[in-house]
């Protein structure tokens with residue numbers, strides 16, 4: 001903590017450390033209809049994955065039912081979920097994207 005002075009010789013200690021932000025995992029859920037290529041595209045476009053990483057995550061979701069796209073602060077996670085869900089709806093794919101507190 002760093003020191004400050006206030007009033008008649010009164011020492012004041014103020015907190016200098018910032019707080020850790022609450023973090024959220026963004027997850028993709030498997031379904032039987034969304035094309036694999038569409039899921040790979042979503043991971044490249046919204047989660048900055050290269051083709052190899054995107055394919056690996058997509059296959060993990062395909063085989064395990066759920067997988068992590070990334071970890072973000074609340075507003076960033078919420079925005080990514082909305083962008084994925086809007087694109088999936090536009091293409092009439094049942095892809096589900098959700099967030100959960102870490």
Ligand code: TYC
Pocket residue numbers: 028029030031032033034035036039058059061062095096
């Ligand atoms: N299971 C889908 C298929 O066989 C592919 C898929 C992967 C769908 C990941 C959704 O989050 C998902 N076409």
